[in-house]
Amino acid sequence: MFKLLISMPPQIALAIAIIFEVIATSFIPKAEQFTKLVPSTVVIVGYAVAFFLLSITVKTMPVGIVYAIWSGAGIVLVATISYFAYGQRLDLPAIIGIGLIISGVLVVNLLSNTVSH
Helix, strand or coil, X not given: CHHHHHCCCHHHHHHHHHHHHHHHHHHXXXXXXXXXXXXXXXXXXXXXXXXXXXXXXXXXXXXXXXXXXXXXXXXXXXXXXXHHHHCCCCCHHHHHHHHHHHHHHHHHHHHCCCCCC
């Protein structure tokens, strides 16, 4: 299993890292300052897996680009999940900002020669 993980394409590792980071971040409120065992475990394991997968990704992709994609996608996804799961509303400036983040991630992925495709 470990060998399979370290040999996966970096884009797949990054996508899975984003999913685990979003899950972990979304469980932080449920962990209640790490006083609830199951949500706290989800947070810790989620971040551990995410960072492990990021370490695979940065072997072949620039760390600055990887981090920009990882954090940008994470911000958008966590804000979306927070809207539905926690009822956290976004005002117009927040929505515009999230739109700009999405645009930035798309520009980096689709137009930049820095990202290995």
